């Protein structure tokens with residue numbers, strides 16, 4: 001009993017707590033002085049920043065409402081537990097942020113910190129040297145048209161597997177059965193998206209390897225979760241704690257690499273053989289998918305590290321991380337919005353899709369998709385209402401001398417700035433009746449011929465602006481957005497033409513908040529049945 005205070009279970013946490021306090025007292029704050037703090041109450045006399053940060057973390061929606069009500073036109077400090085304290089700039093300065101070069105305000109440094117890449121990525125160099133992003137901007141975006149038949153084929157196959165399969169399993173697949181089958185929107189759609197997106201990343205048959213997709217999805221779930229936990233841990237001990245916390249991530253990365261290894265080795269051997277003899281008829285034709293483009297890019301770099309199977313597989317895993325959750329959230333939101341809307345919306349969409357497709361002989365292609373402006377409008381309107389981006393264009397101040405904003409605020413190196421996104425997307429001065437889902441809001445604006453063409457075209461799903469940060473904005477806006485827009489539109493069109501959705505007008509399950517982000521209700525279910533006389 002007399003040794004009680006010296007027990008390790010007491011001494012170690014006490015020392016850690018003391019170290020934490022000393023470390024913070026000795027580390028000078030880099031935040032600008034005199035800025036108001038979002039989430040702060042006048043009664044907060046002790047640890048005001050800490051208390052504000054917990055308040056904001058527990059109710060980030062309320063923090064954003066306060067930011068919008070009080071600090072629309074002035075900068076404010078936005079503390080969050082487990083995140084570097086952010087500086088939220090006034091709405092008028094979003095354009096200033098997106099115009100800064102990455103030597104001044106950097107997206108990558110912000111993302112590396114936010115996702116704790118040094119711990120959550122088994123090879124952080126893949127992110128520090130993100131050459132796959134260049135391939136998205138160039139090759140993937142240029143190939144969208146050529147990839148449409150593959151995307152259409154995989155979409156049809158995957159919907160048949162998950163939606164058709166659920167209908168059959170419920171015993172409702174006979175032609176005269178009118179009953180609806182209940183399916184979970186997010187769970188089925190993330191699988192459909194996993195197959196379709198990996199058709200483009202890896203080609204068939206690998207894109208149908210459910211073990212590969214499961215590992216990729218689990219990795220994409222682990223990274224945001226673990227990075228959130230890691231950011232809560234005191235920096236000096238974080239590397240040690242991370243060794244244990246990231247075991248599942250290392251396990252999944254290894255499993256992903258192992259599944260891909262034979263394919264990568266075969267492709268590398270074929271690539272070399274083709275280089276030696278381009279006329280070699282014994283080789284199968286060169287594939288047109290992301291893995292193949294990455295191999296070519298790696299070989300052109302001349303650096304053997306770049307074509308190591310682990311490097312190539314690591315890049316595909318990172319792409320799965322960037323593409324699948326974002327796209328799944330987006331289409332889940334759109335389906336839930338449509339189901340909670342009116343049958344007339346679906347009828348109008350079907351008329352557009354079937355009309356345009358008939359003009360192209362029933363064949364999907366990029367031009368046909370571009371002409372489906374109502375479909376495009378539904379995706380943009382749903383992203384406006386449900387975007388996971390709540391504070392946008394997060395950038396780390398990397399310039400040695402910091403930056404001075406247009407309003408004269410001096411922000412030192414090492415800080416992170418963010419801009420208003422959610423409150424703008426939900427602002428009725430910007431989007432009239434902003435709380436309402438108006439599926440054809442943007443297609444109606446595009447029809448208005450009194451407005452010049454460029455401004456009308458700027459209402460397309462993938463077009464970004466200061467008022468529409470769902471894909472970010474400026475030079476570092478999401479590079480995959482043009483591909484995502486095409487893929488998601490094709491999927492939505494496919495399901496609208498081939499399935500009936502049970503409309504539950506006015507009752508849409510609410511989105512959820514996960515730290516800084518908003519995500520769709522992942523358990524939400526809807527009623528579906530195969531449409532009679534399906535046309536596509």
Ligand code: HEM
Pocket residue numbers: 107108130133136319322323324326327330389392393394469470471472473476477478479480481483484
């Ligand atoms: C609806 C689907 C998608 C949404 C809503 C979305 C959204 C975003 C956002 C908000 C950013 C950060 C931009 C910024 O901070 O300014 C981003 C970055 C990124 N996205 Fe997407 N994304 C989607 C689909 C995709 C797809 C399909 C790919 C890959 C093919 C992709 C690849 C990336 C990459 C690599 C980055 C980082 C860019 C960089 O490091 O410069 N995204 N995305």
